[in-house]
Amino acid sequence: AQSVSQHNHHVILSEAASLELGCNYSYGGTVNLFWYVQYPGQHLQLLLKYFSGDPLVKGIKGFEAEFIKSKFSFNLRKPSVQWSDTAEYFCAVLAYGGSQGNLIFGKGTKLSVKP
């Protein structure tokens, strides 16, 4: 069965620090990859997505992610975090050829940014 692993449960950073959140998935076929963010008290919002083409994708609010097929990874990065980035981040995979349409989520990484 497909699965998604997010390496860090809780990350604490100071403002202006760089961020990298790890995400690995287990599926050998074609995938679409997503990062969603959930700010406190709000619903899940799409941060960025990868379908095909350039493996480096840019999302909203200065986030980017790199798809490395050989490593089954899709890590999220931001060069300089802000206090407003405090949120929970979820990596998700849509596996084609497997389950027909459902997203498989990781357990999430809670990011706390200290002002």
Added chain:
Amino acid sequence: DTGVSQNPRHKITKRGQNVTFRCDPISEHNRLYWYRQTLGQGPEFLTYFQNEAQLEKSRLLSDRFSAERPKGSFSTLEIQRTEQGDSAMYLCASSARGGRVAGSTDTQYFGPGTRLTVL
């Protein structure tokens, strides 16, 4: 607001009661999904519809759960004879077109969820 909406936002019920949640997807989205999220976990897929057809159900969806999308627009999720283990956030998402070809634009947009507490 033209996003996915869910009602009610909170539901408290006693064990053994039936509950029903409603989801209104983004207009023109033909796919609608239900997920469940418990504390410390990511959302877990329950079921999805393409138009009015229910195309897939997770093994998480026991026979006490039923979902409908009668006219291909809004959807309802009913839980019969609720148990304390059903306490969770129930999320709805919708997407457009929903292709199975790599590179399709099957992006799911989520609603705010319905938080169910079973006492």
